Amino acid sequence: MPDTPASDGPTIGIVGLGRLGSALTTVCRADGTRVCLTATRSGGWSAEAVPDVLVDASAPEAHPDVLDYCATHRVALVACVSNLTDTQWKALEELAGTVPVVRATNLSFAHYLQARIAEFTAALTTGRFAAATTVRERHPLGKAHRPSATALALADTWAAASGRAVADIADERSGLPVSEHELTHTWDGESLHVRHHVGSWTVPARGALAAAGWARAASPGLVTMRTVYDDLTTRSTT
Structure with a gap:
């Protein structure tokens, strides 16, 4: 040092x-x-x-x-x-x-952007354009808690911005460190995925x-x- x-x-x-x-x-x-x-x-x-x-x-x-x-x-x-x-x-x-x-539920700058994108998306997907929204998180085997605090925070961000709860929060324990968190918005015949991957502590x-x-x-x-x-x-x- x-x-x-x-x-x-x-x-x-x-x-x-x-x-x-x-x-x-x-x-x-x-x-x-x-x-x-x-x-x-x-x-x-x-x-x-x-x-x-x-x-x-x-x-x-x-x-x-x-x-x-x-x-x-x-x-x-x-x-x-x-x-x-x-x-x-x-x-x-x-x-x-x-x-x-x-x-600090999540310290990553890109997670901050992911949450901001969720708010932007919520403002535009109303009425006839409303989507079914889900959260998926993946951590390596050994992660103590599921779903992760970040996944729950993303779900809360979406609910606060859209007035609608997410349809599901999926958790997976596999793969390499550190984590993945994904918001998926689904309409009839199409979907939008906003995924944040962290590969290093x-x-x-x-x-x-x-x-x-x-x-x-x-x-x-x-x-x-x-x-x-x-x-x-x-x-x-x-």
Whole structure:
């Protein structure tokens, strides 16, 4: 890791060094971003300094310690752990009263585009042009939860934009890492498929680093990656 961190980047703490946490460590090293805190189940917490932003890539069991650290040290949080309990989500909302919190169901920029395309499609497929819409997700064998949090989020996005629930959510456990998520819109004799494929953990790791950079300068509050990418894309075009 470079001795001198990037001058315009945040200092990062990473909780959980599994696939996402390890990929984020590699991305930070390549980017010149200083990782000054790490925490794992087996090794505990190790900190050289208090980071600007904590990225939680661990598991629901670590949630109380993560929230306690962020509240005590007033550190922004990028929360990447899905399948939290209602009580844990409530605690995350309470933390957002004092520090910026990014709820990251999916960190990929292309997933953000997929959701925006779904909203655009919903606006045009009304009345005689209404379609039957389904969601399909694929993850490798061993994925713990089904359907995935991203598949459920896509279904919610479609329902909110169209006023119609998806007809089905299909889940598949096969193939290579990392994931595929697809929205299919079907009419009589034709269909439209919007598929997002991720083949490397580097992709969500880059998204986590982008979210951390955004959160460092944000005000307290709970936002999703939609807000982060809305803001970042607006800045890049102005």
